[in-house]
Amino acid sequence: MKSFSCRVCGNALYFENSVCVSCGTSLGFSREEKAIVPVDDQGQYVDAAGLVWHVCRNLNLSGCTWLAPLEGGQCFACDLTRTRPNDEDAKGIAQFHEAEVAKRHLVVELDVLGLPIRTKEEDPEQGLAFDLLSSVAENVVIGHEDGVITIDLAESDDAYREKVREQLAEPYRTMLGHFRHEVGHYYEWQLVTGDWIEKARDLFGDETKDYQAEIDRHYSEGPPEGWQESYISEYATMHPFEDFAESWAHFLHIRDTVDTAASYGLTSVQPEAFTEFHDLVAGVWIPLSTALNQIERSMGKNDLYPFVIPPPVLAKLDFVAELVRASSV
Structure with a gap:
């Protein structure tokens, strides 16, 4: 998550802000500009191309601050x-x-x-x-x-x-x-096709295993002994589908947190600087998450990232990162 500031007064904003607490300007999130923009008294924002955008109709229902293309309509996220x-x-x-x-x-x-x-x-x-x-x-x-x-x-x-x-x-x-x-799970369904299937199978296992049978096994027997050496979580041991989804989630955990840290000056390295995701993990994520865990402990809280990443999991994260790069539009 990038850092945001009010275009009127420059005050720092949170992503969820609908009003600037400093100058009182009403705000909306423009998905097209990836920015929080000021809206007028009618809840409208005119972009550089002259298109008029409107505050989502779900502002009061769900706190949605995103802009919608039609007056009285809802935004893409709400769709x-x-x-x-x-x-x-x-x-x-x-x-x-x-x-x-x-x-x-x-x-x-x-x-x-x-x-x-x-x-x-x-x-x-x-x-x-x-x-x-x-x-x-x-x-x-x-x-x-x-x-x-x-x-x-x-x-x-x-x-x-x-x-x-x-x-x-x-x-x-x-x-x-x-x-x-x-x-x-959704993106595995969408993206792991063709040659990606065999690559995924080599890392996560045979996805054609009976899912219900694997669930029953997991909850009756628990994870295999020594699972920590090859999986990010106990849940990931249940079925190759769950192993992929857990790896995907941790890729997003890491990537988003590093993005946010870079945006706020906590690290000078951008994720895009690394051609291999495992280098980002080793060079930025491990020291950053260790520091963040210590900060959490300083506040009497639990660790922010209570996980250890063994080499087989790192290979799975690399696969997810490679899949995302290949599938980006």
Whole structure:
């Protein structure tokens, strides 16, 4: 995430800001310009080409600050959401706000990487959509199928998510992490084709293994002994699909955090300076994450990045990085 500043007064901004706290200017995020721009009293912004953009209609519903092409319409990020809680579900709507924040962050990441994003309206068969579902009255299973990513909005509640994290003995669990992992399934479906299949199989294993059988094995037997030597997490040991999605998520964790650190002057090296992702990990990420972990501990918090990256995982991250470079538009 890059650093943003108000174009009117120069005050530093957070990505989620809809108003500059310094000068009071109303703001909107332009996906086309990758910038936070000022909007007028009518919620409009005129770009350099003379096109008029409008604040997304979901500003008050989900805190969306993105600009939409039509007055009273919604933005591209909101177009990706296929299902949300109904207006009578007060708890679900409150949780929906947090999920949308994470989803918009994800879309920016994918845009920065140049990855293609198509909505289901644009491409019903291969497009991407999100079902952000309230589990207040029904059971919701997080997952991906045929381009539809399902998220349990209860995961936006810190207490609930921490309870699940402890039950599953996970070192890390966040709403943004769920989005990154599940979109990894989507992009494996989209991008790992042709010659990439054999390359992926060599690293992650045979993806044709029975998925349900592997799930049953995982939850009955646990991870294989010594899994830490070849996998980034216990969950990655369940099936090659999950290993890829976990590797994809960690690629995004690392790439986005280094981007943010560079944007704020915490490191002078840009990720694009490295031709191999493992060099970025060794040269920037490991010392940076160690420092960030120590900072978190100084505040009495848990480690920011509680993971160790062994050589086989580094090879998997290199594969993801190579796949992303080859697929960028």
